[in-house]
Amino acid sequence: MNGPSLVVSELSASYGRARALFDVSLEVGAGDAVALIGRNGAGKSTTMRAILGLVKQRGGKVVFDGEDISALPTHRIVKRGLGYVPEDRRIFAELTTEENLEVGRQAPRVDASRWTPDKLYSLFPNLGELRGRAGARMSGGEQQMLAIARTLMGNPTLLLLDEPSEGLAPRIVEQMIAAILQMKREGLGLLISEPNLNFARAVAERVYVIEKGSVRFSGTMAEFDARPDVRDAYLAL
Numbered sequence: 001m002n003g004p005s006l007v008v009s010e011l012s013a014s015y016g017r018a019r020a021l022f023d024v025s026l027e028v029g030a031g032d033a034v035a036l037i038g039r040n041g042a043g044k045s046t047t048m049r050a051i052l053g054l055v056k057q058r059g060g061k062v063v064f065d066g067e068d069i070s071a072l073p074t075h076r077i078v079k080r081g082l083g084y085v086p087e088d089r090r091i092f093a094e095l096t097t098e099e100n101l102e103v104g105r106q107a108p109r110v111d112a113s114r115w116t117p118d119k120l121y122s123l124f125p126n127l128g129e130l131r132g133r134a135g136a137r138m139s140g141g142e143q144q145m146l147a148i149a150r151t152l153m154g155n156p157t158l159l160l161l162d163e164p165s166e167g168l169a170p171r172i173v174e175q176m177i178a179a180i181l182q183m184k185r186e187g188l189g190l191l192i193s194e195p196n197l198n199f200a201r202a203v204a205e206r207v208y209v210i211e212k213g214s215v216r217f218s219g220t221m222a223e224f225d226a227r228p229d230v231r232d233a234y235l236a237l
Contacts, residue, residue: 008063011051020055024047031189032205035206038195047193047210065111069082083156083160085161096135097133100146100149105154114155124179148161159191205221
């Protein structure tokens with residue numbers, strides 16, 4: 001693993017009286033892709049939301065690029081270079097591709113790759129053909145690409161992707177894998193919540209398995225593949 005860009009220590013979270021996360025700890029290095037896998041409802045999305053401060057009832061510590069961001073509001077965390085693409089994408093449906101990208105634009109960072117519209121059209125060629133099309137008139141896969149591209153316009157140093165392959169056609173999944181591998185080559189760190197194990201294997205070097213809000217396994221993807229007992233206990237339907 002490269003030097004840790006994100007260090008999460010004993011993160012807990014609750015919704016009202018219901019505890020959702022129990023002392024979750026994980027690390028993501030600069031330029032690394034780390035998979036967070038588990039069944040639906042295991043706590044993957046809640047982990048990401050808690051890292052970003054979107055869950056108000058939480059405890060533990062989150063350090064990003066050497067700074068404790070645990071008490072910061074979400075908008076200040078994002079300003080520091082932590083990008084987030086939620087499962088429901090949240091593009092601006094009435095805006096065109098170009099307009100959506102402009103909404104996401106932030107100033108370049110000295111410690112991150114600079115993403116421009118042209119560079120993003122190269123990363124996602126489909127979007128290059130849809131520059132003037134409104135988000136509402138795009139397929140689910142195109143909307144997912146747009147959501148990621150808009151977040152990259154903020155020039156993040158680390159990106160949280162919540163289920164990027166969910167509901168996508170196989171052809172689009174292959175394009176998404178290629179794009180994530182290119183992001184890694186650009187030095188972007190990625191934490192990817194992903195129920196599709198084959199997708200996770202294709203992009204991630206390390207994996208955390210979460211179940212009922214707790215990390216049950218952490219290690220390299222090779223170490224995970226050598227533990228069918230873990231897969232059967234926490235991922236089998």
